[in-house]
Each structure stands twice: as structure tokens, then as C-alpha cells.
Amino acid sequence: MTPSRPGASESRQPYHHGDLRRSLVDAALALVAEEQDWGFSLREVARRAGVSHNAPYNHFADKRDLLGAVANAGYEALQSRLTVLAALTAAPDEALVAIGVGYIRFGLENPAHYRLMFGPELVAGSGGPPASLLEAAGGAKSVLAEVLLRGARAGVFKAAPDDEQALGILVLSSWAMVHGLTLLLMDRLAGSALPDSIPELVARTLVDGIRVR
Amino acid sequence: MTPSRPGASESRQPYHHGDLRRSLVDAALALVAEEQDWGFSLREVARRAGVSHNAPYNHFADKRDLLGAVANAGYEALQSRLTVLAALTAAPDEALVAIGVGYIRFGLENPAHYRLMFGPELVAGSGGPPASLLEAAGGAKSVLAEVLLRGARAGVFKAAPDDEQALGILVLSSWAMVHGLTLLLMDRLAGSALPDSIPELVARTLVDGIRVR
DNA sequence: GCGTCTATGTTGTCGCCATCAACATAGCCC
DNA sequence: GGGCTATGTTGATGGCGACAACATAGACGC
Numbered sequence: 001m002t003p004s005r006p007g008a009s010e011s012r013q014p015y016h017h018g019d020l021r022r023s024l025v026d027a028a029l030a031l032v033a034e035e036q037d038w039g040f041s042l043r044e045v046a047r048r049a050g051v052s053h054n055a056p057y058n059h060f061a062d063k064r065d066l067l068g069a070v071a072n073a074g075y076e077a078l079q080s081r082l083t084v085l086a087a088l089t090a091a092p093d094e095a096l097v098a099i100g101v102g103y104i105r106f107g108l109e110n111p112a113h114y115r116l117m118f119g120p121e122l123v124a125g126s127g128g129p130p131a132s133l134l135e136a137a138g139g140a141k142s143v144l145a146e147v148l149l150r151g152a153r154a155g156v157f158k159a160a161p162d163d164e165q166a167l168g169i170l171v172l173s174s175w176a177m178v179h180g181l182t183l184l185l186m187d188r189l190a191g192s193a194l195p196d197s198i199p200e201l202v203a204r205t206l207v208d209g210i211r212v213r
Numbered sequence: 214m215t216p217s218r219p220g221a222s223e224s225r226q227p228y229h230h231g232d233l234r235r236s237l238v239d240a241a242l243a244l245v246a247e248e249q250d251w252g253f254s255l256r257e258v259a260r261r262a263g264v265s266h267n268a269p270y271n272h273f274a275d276k277r278d279l280l281g282a283v284a285n286a287g288y289e290a291l292q293s294r295l296t297v298l299a300a301l302t303a304a305p306d307e308a309l310v311a312i313g314v315g316y317i318r319f320g321l322e323n324p325a326h327y328r329l330m331f332g333p334e335l336v337a338g339s340g341g342p343p344a345s346l347l348e349a350a351g352g353a354k355s356v357l358a359e360v361l362l363r364g365a366r367a368g369v370f371k372a373a374p375d376d377e378q379a380l381g382i383l384v385l386s387s388w389a390m391v392h393g394l395t396l397l398l399m400d401r402l403a404g405s406a407l408p409d410s411i412p413e414l415v416a417r418t419l420v421d422g423i424r425v426r
Numbered sequence: 427g428c429g430t431c432t433a434t435g436t437t438g439t440c441g442c443c444a445t446c447a448a449c450a451t452a453g454c455c456c
Numbered sequence: 457g458g459g460c461t462a463t464g465t466t467g468a469t470g471g472c473g474a475c476a477a478c479a480t481a482g483a484c485g486c
Contacts, residue, residue: 017434017435020434020435036333037333037334039334041471041472041473042472042473042474043471043472043473044472051435051436052435052436052437053436053437053472053473054435054436054437054474054475055434055435055436057473057474057475058433058434058435059434062473062474063473111333112333115333118396118400118402120249120250120324120325120328121250121252123399123400123401128401129400129401129402134401134402137402141402164406165407165408168404168406168407169407169411169414169415169418170418172394172397172403172404172407172411172415173390173394173415173418173419175393175397176389176390176391176392176393176394176397176415177386177389177390177393178389178393179389179393179396179397180388180389180390180391180392180393180394180396181385181386181389181393183331183392183393183396184385184388184389184392186336187331187336187342188336188341188342188347189331189342189347189350189354190385191381191385193377193381194378194381194382194385195378198382198385201382202382202385202386202389205382205383205386205422205423206386206422208422209418209419209421209422209423210418210422213426230463230464233463233464254442254443254444255443255444255445256442256443256444264464264465265464265465265466266443266444266465266466267445267446267464267465267466267467268463268464268465270444270445270446271462271463271464272463275444275445276444
């Protein structure tokens with residue numbers, strides 16, 4: 001809430017605002033979480049941050065730009081979460097299950113935020129996603145890749161550690177399955193007759209499928 | 214284009230409009246395909262259909278309702294496509310690869326339409342998706358379930374044909390993987406160093422993973 | 427200290443939108 | 457043939473995104 005800018009005055013109304021950019025991202029994030037949608041107006045975000053309806057344009061080119069920053073924050077949170085999980089478990093196959101389940105849980109904790117991270121608005125026409133998003137997403141993906149490489153080196157997974165294409169397909173398959181399941185679950189398309197241990201069961205289906213037997 | 218209403222007059226300006234509901238869905242579908250987004254206005258849809266900006270409200274409660282109809286049409290098209298593919302191949306494992314690849318291709322042919330089918334707007338708060346959508350999605354899912362059941366009965370897949378939970382997990386795992394890959398590919402998150410036979414390679418990873426060996 | 431520069435924030439404005447309400451019309455059924 | 461109802465149209469209202477013109481407060485040279 002309070003500013004932490006270098007050289008900011010102590011108790012006054014802080015600077016111009018303090019750190020409006022940050023406040024706007026926070027406000028947008030809160031709105032995404034509350035409304036489970038990002039159809040809210042930029043003006044509403046500005047209102048939340050206590051500034052005029054046009055102040056955001058000093059920090060973001062447009063609404064999409066702001067949402068991109070929100071998505072970016074999501075990728076960072078996801079990556080750090082997965083990194084911790086990957087380090088906690090020594091066995092590569094169990095580590096893969098752990099980050100798979102953790103990934104899905106992350107998505108289900110804030111469905112709209114997760115959806116936003118992969119939302120159509122951010123792909124920006126046919127030019128592909130902006131570089132910053134690609135980078136942030138790549139960071140999360142790399143955690144998965146590390147674990148798979150670890151398992152391949154240990155001879156646990158069905159890919160030679162030096163076969164980049166085979167490893168790439170494994171990474172993509174794994175990512176696709178957890179990504180897809182996360183979305184199917186939040187869309188309530190999984191069917192209700194199944195237990196709520198679905199994430200783990202599916203993750204084990206994945207791991208058992210790529211394990212050397 | 215021409216009306217097919219019972220008792221419609223022959224050559225005149227047909228009835229009030231003919232079949233506005235259908236025209237609106239078609240116009241919206243065209244807009245989704247063109248703009249690869251559904252941020253267009255309801256008024257734009259009305260313009261395309263050649264009616265006033267308020268006419269759509271006689272057929273749809275609001276914009277979301279119209280988009281729901283568009284999504285529904287997507288599920289129907291997907292289901293019929295998968296049904297054909299599933300019937301074309303006798304061997305269950307190859308049939309699964311075929312519908313997996315066909316599924317992904319369907320999504321990539323019209324990314325925005327595919328995304329809309331699973332879009333957040335349609336989940337309607339925390340009450341879950343409307344019944345019509347659940348039904349349409351279930352139809353597509355059932356094609357997958359049929360093939361997996363076929364393979365289980367043939368002893369090709371790692372699930373007993375009478376173990377509903379195991380089969381359910383297999384269905385969900387398969388759906389999740391193709392769904393996830395479809396979205397990752399359209400988000401350009403798959404990485405560019407990989408060949409464009411990715412869909413088939415991933416589908417085979419899936420099938421090899423659940424095949425009895 | 428002081429004047430200027432620039433980043434940041436505000437006010438005002440425009441065209442557009444979703445949605446509601448009131449009104450018009452045309453095919454239908456008795 | 458006359459009312460009924462489904463379907464379309466016209467006309468608001470409040471809000472929004474984006475732009476432009478203006479205001480202000482720190483920064484920085486002197």
C-alpha cells in the first residue's frame with residue numbers, strides 16, 4: 001500500500017502516486033480474481049487504484065498491455081511454484097507427478113488468471129505473443145524440461161538424454177496434458193462422477209506412459 | 214441464405230427476415246473467423262445480418278447467449294468430424310491417433326472458434342456451463358470414450374472394459390492432452406525448433422503410453 | 427535557492443457500445 | 457376480417473476506450 005520508491009518523502013501523499021504501475025497491476029489482478037473474468041473496464045481499474053480514468057495510459061499503451069502485465073506476473077508465480085516442487089522430490093518420475101499436480105492446482109486456484117495467461121487477446125493477431133510473454137512462459141516450461149531431462153539421464157523416461165526432439169515431444173506432451181486437464185477441470189467438463197484425485201490420477205497416467213518399463 | 218420456414222411466401226422478401234437466428238449465428242461465426250476474436254460488437258453482427266441493432270435481442274438474451282450458440286455449433290462440427298475419423302480406422306490404437314490428430318487440426322483451422330468453445334464467458338460464473346453446452350461437449354467427448362472402450366475391450370489399452378473409473382481417467386487424459394496441445398500450438402508456445410508433425414508425435418506418445426505392452 | 431524540463435496525472439471530449447423501453451408490422455388463427 | 461403474438465425498428469441512457477489539451481510536482485543544471 002505504501003510507496004517504496006527511492007527518495008520518496010516519508011509521510012506525505014507519496015510522490016505523484018508512488019508506484020502506479022504496480023498498483024494498477026495489483027488492482028487488475030484483484031478484479032480478475034473477483035470477477036473471474038477480465039471484461040472489466042480500464043476505468044474500473046483506475047478507480048480501484050484511486051486515479052483518474054486516464055492515468056493508466058501513462059504506464060500501459062492500452063488495456064491489452066495491462067492484461068499482458070497481469071499474465072506475466074502469473075507466469076512468474078507459476079514458475080517459482082514449480083521450481084520449488086521440482087526441487088523437493090529427488091526421483092524424477094515422482095517429481096513429474098508433483099509438478100503436474102502442483103501445476104493443475106495453481107490453475108484451479110485462480111481460473112481466470114490462468115486463462116488470461118493463455119488468452120487470445122495476448123497472442124496479438126497472427127504475429128504471435130509478445131516477446132515478454134514468450135519468455136515468461138518459457139521459464140515455466142523449462143522447469144518441466146529440467147525434470148524430464150533429469151529422468152532421461154537417469155534412464156527413467158523413454159527418451160535418450162541427447163535426443164532433443166524426443167525430449168521436446170515429451171515436454172510438449174506433458175505440458176499439454178496438464179494444461180488441458182487444468183482447463184477441462186475449470187470448465188467443469190471432466191464429469192462429476194469422478195473423484196477429485198483426478199489431477200494425480202491423470203498425472204500418473206502420464207508418467208506411467210513415458211516411463212521405461 | 215434462403216428461408217425454409219413452413220408456409221413462407223415464394224419469391225417475396227421472406228417473412229420478417231426468414232431465419233434471423235441462423236443468420237446471426239452465421240454472421241458471428243464469420244466474424245470470429247475473420248477477426249480471430251469475439252470482441253466484436255453485437256451491433257456489428259446485426260449489421261452483417263442486415264437488421265437493426267436491436268433485432269438480435271429477439272433471439273438471444275444477450276451477447277453471451279449468441280456466442281454460446283456459436284460455441285454449440287462448434288461442438289457439433291467437432292463431434293461429426295471425430296465420428297467420421299473414428300469409424301474410418303478399425304484398430305483402436307490407430308483410431309485414437311487419428312481422432313487425436315483430427316481434433317488438433319480442427320482446433321487449428323479456426324483457433325478463435327475453438328477457443329470460444331472453451332471460453333470463460335460461457336462458464337457463467339460459478340454455476341458451471343449451461344446445460345446445452347455441457348451436452349454438446351459431452352457428445353464430442355463420447356467419441357473419444359467409444360474408441361477407448363473399443364480398445365479396452367480388445368485388450369489394447371491398459372484398462373479393464375468394465376472399470377469405469379480407469380476408463381474415465383483414460384478419456385480425460387486423452388482429451389486433456391489433445392486439448393492442451395491444440396491450445397499450446399495456437400498460442401505459439403510449442404517452440405519453433407520442432408517439426409510440424411508435432412500433433413502426430415504427441416498423439417503417438419499418448420497412445421504408446423496407454424497401450425498394453 | 428531558482429527556473430526550466432519532463433514524467434506523471436487530470437479534465438474534457440468523441441464515437442461506439444450493450445441494453446432497456448416504446449412503438450411498428452406482418453403473418454397466424456379463429 | 458380482426459385481434460394476437462412474434463419479430464423488427466427507433467430512440468433513449470449510462471458507460472467505455474482512446475485521444476488531446478492542460479496541470480503539477482519532482483529532477484536537474486546553475
